Structure formats: structure tokens, C-alpha cells
Amino acid sequence: MKGYTGKILFVNLSNGTMKEHKLSEEVYENYLSGVGLGAYVLYHTIPAYADPLGPDNVLGLVSGLLTGTGSVMTGRWMAVCKSPLTGGWGDANCGGTFSPAIKQCGYDGIFFKGISEKPVYLYVDNKGPQIKDASHVWGKDTVEAEEILEKENWVRKKPCIALIGQAGENCSLISGIVNDRGRIAARSGVGAVMGSKRLKAVVLAGSKAISCEDPQGIRSISKEYSEKVRKQNMPGIIGGSVLPMMGKVVMGGKNVSAVDGIMSAMMMKRWGTPVNNTMGVVSGDSPLKNWAGSVEDYDKSYYKNLNPDNIINREFQKYHCYSCVVGCGGICNIDDIGDGKMKHTHKPEYETCCAFGGLLMNKDLNMIFYINEILNRAGMDSISAGATAAFAIECYENGILAKTDTDGLELTWGNSEAIIKLIEKMIAREGLGNILADGVKVASAKIGKGSQRYAVHAGGQEPGMHDSRFDPMLGVHYSVEPTPGRHTIGSSQAYNIYQLWQKVTWAPKVIKYPKDEEYVPSDEEALKAVANSCYKQLYDGSGGCYFAAAMGVQHWKLFEMLNAVTGWNKSPDEYMEIGKRMQSLRQSFNIKHGVDPKSYKMADRMAGIPPLKAGPLKGRTVLIDDMMRLYWKNMGWDEATGVPLTNPEDGKVSLYEGGF
Structure with a gap:
């Protein structure tokens, strides 16, 4: 295999059974790993209208396709499920050290169904998976529980642990999953799903190798990027007191340009x-x-x-x-x-x-x-x-x-x-x-x-701490994403930094334009947002870091890394099609579960309805209804409803149908 293991683990907590499933290369070429693999599995395994806190919901912990291959800035993992917070697709992204541990156990993802009668945790090493009693750590916070489980399971190597705290145990719909004593996959209520299954933790201690088609190629790409980052150092005489002045410069700017x-x-x-x-x-x-x-x-x-x-x-x-x-x-x-x-x-x-x-x-x-x-x-x-x-x-x-x-x-x-x-x-x-x-x-x-x-939210999820009245494209992503209210999907600022047009033929090029254009609904602005969504799916499927992506495609070379690891030799346009397919499947998941895409529109206050009367955003309003329709149109979904015109999995038979 090339970067991926080709296997996933299914765990049924209701009866304690565990099964390994092999996947074809076609699955990875269609959806990569990470969020794409999660969408593929969950679309086929969770029955329509399943209770997010019931036994039929599936919680997946998935690694990225590039993770562990020698690629740089690709150590992120994701939790995926039907969200109890929004009622639709749910995912949460996290850093730390847990992502490579999934693949070192021989899997690209671990998926849980059912509800255990008592608190348990999953332990996996090179010998295989075991379900163990977690009664002694149930009720303890994530730091205390991680320390106990680490000590109990540290045999040949330090185990990597993802677990829930009291908020997850109490099924708070705003709870997450924690690793490394404080790194948290926080969004979509993934912790509540884990708590509803009485699954306290996942403890991983495998040491299996992770493959790569072109190790020398990936080392060369990673070295080039790493050297660029090491050369970037803030002069010691510049302190945090200059940052408000930088904010004033941004506030007063009438024009916007591409940024390195x-x-x-x-x-x-x-x-x-x-x-x-x-x-x-x-x-x-x-x-x-x-x-x-x-x-x-x-x-x-x-x-x-x-x-x-x-x-x-x-x-x-x-x-x-x-x-x-x-x-x-x-x-x-x-x-x-x-x-x-x-x-x-x-x-x-x-x-x-x-x-x-x-x-x-x-x-x-x-x-x-x-x-x-x-x-x-x-x-x-x-x-x-x-x-x-x-x-x-x-x-x-x-x-x-x-x-x-x-x-x-x-x-x-x-x-x-x-x-x-x-x-x-x-x-x-x-x-x-x-x-x-x-x-x-x-x-x-x-x-x-x-x-x-x-109640400021989009589709039931509280938005990130970035104002859509400052960057209207943020409002689009808050409102149209299959998991709404997320600030890390994209924005005009992100698009101008990604510089996707350097490699993607259909991505609109940015040189310099008036800031006011961002507030006017247009096909060009919508196409930028579509590009953001597709690219986000790609680096979430690869285990990539948002902050690496935000340094631009000319520096963090995601497309080139994917080819070096897999040997697929795909063009950036072909990879962006994979990203669009992943996005459409996540939206199709929502449609399957009865979510009306229009219901995810952000709260009026977020759109400047009514507008603020003071400050840098005084008088600003986001024409979100028109912007949503144009995004759906340019994504290839129904312009009026947000329903994908083509479901990537329509008519396909999956090995997951019929349950675990």
C-alpha cells in the first residue's frame, strides 16, 4: 500500500465483536483517507434518521493519508460521526501524536457502533485489539485518566491515548475528544457520541511501518518546506504591542491583494x-x-x-x-x-x-x-x-x-x-x-x-471566533458546509493566502481588488469559496495542518506530496475533483438524514442584520442568501435547495451495508 494501510477496524460495543475490513485502492483514490474515508464509511453504515446518541450512530477515529510517510505538517486526525449538535454530518479535527498511532496499529481508521453495558476502552497493539474495563477511570478528567491508562499500558512503547472527560461522559452536545493532555477534537459533539457509547478511551501501542511510494521524493519536498519555515524568525525587538497597530492597518485597508x-x-x-x-x-x-x-x-x-x-x-x-x-x-x-x-x-x-x-x-x-x-x-x-x-x-x-x-x-x-x-x-x-x-x-x-x-449559531453549532461581517466568505462557509459554523474551512483571507490559482486551472486569480467586492454576491467569489472547500477536504483527508496550508501551495506542496506518497501522478485539478467528491458525499450524508441545507444559514446577527452601529464593521451586512445559492450552483448542487445533483455513492453497493 502507498501511504495507507488498506484496512479499517470495526468495533461493536454492544456485543464486543471486532472485525477488520480491507478496502480497495479505488476507495482511497475516490476519497483519500481522513475525513473522506470517514464520510464513505459513515454514509454506508449509519441508517437514515439514526439517533446520534443511540446505538446505530458510528464514531470513527481516522488518520490522514500522508500521516507517517515522512511528509511534513501532516499529523492531524479526525473524529467523525452523525452530529448530535446539528443532526447532520459531524467531524472534529485535532493535532497531537494520535494520528500516526492509528496507522501504526495497521488501520487507517477505527469505527465504533453500539453501546457498551459498562465503561470500556479499546486497546490495540501489534497483536490486535482488545476491549478492556474502564470503570476505574470513568468520572476522572482527561489528564488523570490519561496518566492512569498510560501507566497501565506502557509496555514496549508509550501508548497514544484519545479519551473523553466528564463533559463527554455526561453527553454534553458541545463536548470533544482529547489527546496529549489537552489537544482536543472539540467540535460537532463528538465527545457526546463517545460518551453515549460508554467508551472512555482508545489506547494505541502499535509499531507497524507506514509505507510510501517515493520516500526520497517526500523527504526532498518536506526538507524544502522545513528549511523555509526555519528561516522565518521574528526580530526580537518586535513585541506584541505592535499587533493592534497591524489590526488598524488591516481595518483601514480599502484594497485586498494576494499574500505570501x-x-x-x-x-x-x-x-x-x-x-x-x-x-x-x-x-x-x-x-x-x-x-x-x-x-x-x-x-x-x-x-x-x-x-x-x-x-x-x-x-x-x-x-x-x-x-x-x-x-x-x-x-x-x-x-x-x-x-x-x-x-x-x-x-x-x-x-x-x-x-x-x-x-x-x-x-x-x-x-x-x-x-x-x-x-x-x-x-x-x-x-x-x-x-x-x-x-x-x-x-x-x-x-x-x-x-x-x-x-x-x-x-x-x-x-x-x-x-x-x-x-x-x-x-x-x-x-x-x-x-x-x-x-x-x-x-x-x-x-x-x-x-x-x-442564540448565535449556524445550524446548531456555535461559530468560530472570526466575524463574517469582516470577511463575508467566512459567512458562506459557516452556512453551507455540511458541518456548519466552522471557521477553518475558508475565507477570502485564506483563499488569498492559499494561492490555489498557481496550480489549479479553474481557481480565480487574485492580484488586487477593492475590499467592498467581497460583500457583493458573484460567481467569482462563489468559485473561490468552492475552491476553499475542495482544498480543505484534501488536506483533511491527508492529515494536513491548516496553518501549513495557509502558507500557500507554492510552499507547502500538498499535491506533490500526495503523488510522492501514492504514485498516482494526478494533477492538482484531479485532486480538487476528489475534494469536491468528498464535500458532495458529506452533503449527501446530510440529505440522507433529513437535513435541509437552508436550515444551516447563520444567525442574522452574524450577517449584520441589523448592522452594527459602531466600530470597524459599522453598517456592514452580508447578503448571505444570495451567496449561499451561488456557492451551491458553483459546487454543482441544486442552486435552490443545496442538494447535490449527483450523489457520489448512488447505486453503489458497499461492504458496510447491513451493519458491522
Whole structure:
């Protein structure tokens, strides 16, 4: 095999049976691995209208086609399932060290069906898979449980472990799956699906080789990219205080041009994703005060505390995911925060800093460190948790929630103590936390009283911390993706950095254009969004990193790496067709399960309806209905309904039909 193992493992937790299945090369040529393989398997195995928390739902943990082949920046894995949060396709992307471990056990993916009678975990080594009792770690947080399971199963090599915390055990619809003591596949409610199956963990300790068609070719490509990244270093005299000024430059720009993304390497190496903490507030990229505020509300007296220098001052160790040469992560000391019991935490990402910073009008950085660690330990998505807290605060502010509803918490903007207690209640499903633990759509339906107007989501999923009124193409992806509300799919900024037109014949070329053109629905803008979607599927199917992709196709050579690993010798256009096929199958999954694509349209507030009255996005409105229709048209789906005109799996018989 060329990069892939050609096998997947099925585990039926209801009866304890396990089966290996071999796959043809045609499956990989059609869908790669990763998210594409997951879509192929789940489309054929999950019955229409299956209960996402029932035995018929399938949870898959899948590795990328390029992972472990010597390719650089390809260490990501994905959890896939029918999402209990949106009712349609669900996936969550994660870094760390777990992705190669899947393939070292001899599989491209491990898929779970059924519900165990008691808590269990799956252990796999070179001898094969075993289901083991997990009662002794059920109820423990992800760090405690990982340490116990690691010690129990460390024989010849350190095992790699993916597991859930208390949020997943309690089936919170905004819970995720954690590895490496804090890297989390956070979105789509994948942790709730794992918890519903009483599957605490997956422990992998295999050491099988991973093949590659052209090892020398992949080494050469990886070396070229790695050397470019190593040369990108931020001058020591430049500190985080310059970032708000950069935000002002972006805010004031009337024109947009293509950008050489390799320059981002120096900032990611220095600060990681918190580089956007203050820059995004000033530019308008960061949603503030539950998407109803601006930098005039969250001014310098607030955002200065989120200067990324203040974050890396606590960093004592850089963190690299598998095969990464950037190292945007880090481990930070927090033993002087709270009761001192939590000593370290993964450096909080920008998304967490914004969700528990400007979105809540909070300026207490120590609270963000503390929240980051308790969410990682509980396995709860920080984006959705922060957005849900913002919803609750606005409901409280407007009299929809009273103190009698909040268990006495004073839910006011920036009240750190109350926000921490609220998050703890959400994790434990106590009081109001039980209502909020399933995100804003479910909470607003239960609370009623007009609270829906403060529930900011797309198709049931809270959006990433990037404002669609700042970049309308973000709004398109928030609204048309088979898993909605996701900020990592694409945007105008991403398209201008990918520079796909250098290699893809149909991708519109960008030289320079007025920023205002991004707000006008057009076939060209829609085609850019389609290109984003197709490319995203390709690097998710390969195990690729978004931040590598954002350095541009001229630097991180995904198409060339795929050919070196597989020997397929396909053109970039042919690979983009694979990406389109993957995207269409994910959308077809939604149609099979009764999802109306129009129901995924983002909340009015995200589209600037009504528009903001102050700040850099003052008066901006996104014509999202027209933009959605043009995206569907250019994707080759029905322009009026969003239904694919051709289902890639129509009429095909799969070995998965009839169950595991």
C-alpha cells in the first residue's frame, strides 16, 4: 500500500465483536483517507434518521493519508460521526501524536457502533485489539485518566491515548475528544457520541511501518518546506504591542491583494494563534460582546491584557504536533492561578482567548488560563462553551434569566468568578448548566421568552471566533458546509493566502481588488469559496495542518506530496475533483438524514442584520442568501435547495451495508 494501510477496524460495543475490513485502492483514490474515508464509511453504515446518541450512530477515529510517510505538517486526525449538535454530518479535527498511532496499529481508521453495558476502552497493539474495563477511570478528567491508562499500558512503547472527560461522559452536545493532555477534537459533539457509547478511551501501542511510494521524493519536498519555515524568525525587538497597530492597518485597508503566507510562520513560531488576540479586536475580525459589540466597547483598557506576550511569558516548553516544524503550541505554568492544584496547561488558543475574552467582555487573562485547563480536562469545546456563556449573560442582562434561574450567579459581562462557576455547572450538568451544556440552540429552545435572538449559531453549532461581517466568505462557509459554523474551512483571507490559482486551472486569480467586492454576491467569489472547500477536504483527508496550508501551495506542496506518497501522478485539478467528491458525499450524508441545507444559514446577527452601529464593521451586512445559492450552483448542487445533483455513492453497493 502507498501511504495507507488498506484496512479499517470495526468495533461493536454492544456485543464486543471486532472485525477488520480491507478496502480497495479505488476507495482511497475516490476519497483519500481522513475525513473522506470517514464520510464513505459513515454514509454506508449509519441508517437514515439514526439517533446520534443511540446505538446505530458510528464514531470513527481516522488518520490522514500522508500521516507517517515522512511528509511534513501532516499529523492531524479526525473524529467523525452523525452530529448530535446539528443532526447532520459531524467531524472534529485535532493535532497531537494520535494520528500516526492509528496507522501504526495497521488501520487507517477505527469505527465504533453500539453501546457498551459498562465503561470500556479499546486497546490495540501489534497483536490486535482488545476491549478492556474502564470503570476505574470513568468520572476522572482527561489528564488523570490519561496518566492512569498510560501507566497501565506502557509496555514496549508509550501508548497514544484519545479519551473523553466528564463533559463527554455526561453527553454534553458541545463536548470533544482529547489527546496529549489537552489537544482536543472539540467540535460537532463528538465527545457526546463517545460518551453515549460508554467508551472512555482508545489506547494505541502499535509499531507497524507506514509505507510510501517515493520516500526520497517526500523527504526532498518536506526538507524544502522545513528549511523555509526555519528561516522565518521574528526580530526580537518586535513585541506584541505592535499587533493592534497591524489590526488598524488591516481595518483601514480599502484594497485586498494576494499574500505570501510563509511570512505567517514567524508569528506562529513566536506567539502561536494568540497572535490574533489584539489584532483581531482592532481589525474587526474578533466577534465581541456576543457579536453585538465592537472595539469601542472592548477598548484598549480591555484588550491590552490579552497581549500574546503576556501568554508566552508563562510558556516554558514549546509544543509540536507530530511532523510539525512550526511549533505553534506550548505548555504554560499556571500553578499560581486558582487553588494551585493545576500546575500546567496547553497554551490557550486564540479561539479560547476570544471566546472567554472579548466575546464575554472579560479582561482577566488568568481566568482564561484557568478556564482553558478545566475545559481541556473536562473535554468541552471552548468555542461553544464561551458562546453559550455569552448567550446566558445577554439573557440575564435582558431579564430573560433571573438570579433564581442562575443559581444565584450574577451573570454580568466580564464577571470572571461567575463565568467560571457557570462553566463548572455546564460540565457537571448542574442547575442552569444542565440547560446550557448542549449549546445555544438547545438552550434557547428550552428557555424561550425570545432568547432565540441572542442564540448565535449556524445550524446548531456555535461559530468560530472570526466575524463574517469582516470577511463575508467566512459567512458562506459557516452556512453551507455540511458541518456548519466552522471557521477553518475558508475565507477570502485564506483563499488569498492559499494561492490555489498557481496550480489549479479553474481557481480565480487574485492580484488586487477593492475590499467592498467581497460583500457583493458573484460567481467569482462563489468559485473561490468552492475552491476553499475542495482544498480543505484534501488536506483533511491527508492529515494536513491548516496553518501549513495557509502558507500557500507554492510552499507547502500538498499535491506533490500526495503523488510522492501514492504514485498516482494526478494533477492538482484531479485532486480538487476528489475534494469536491468528498464535500458532495458529506452533503449527501446530510440529505440522507433529513437535513435541509437552508436550515444551516447563520444567525442574522452574524450577517449584520441589523448592522452594527459602531466600530470597524459599522453598517456592514452580508447578503448571505444570495451567496449561499451561488456557492451551491458553483459546487454543482441544486442552486435552490443545496442538494447535490449527483450523489457520489448512488447505486453503489458497499461492504458496510447491513451493519458491522
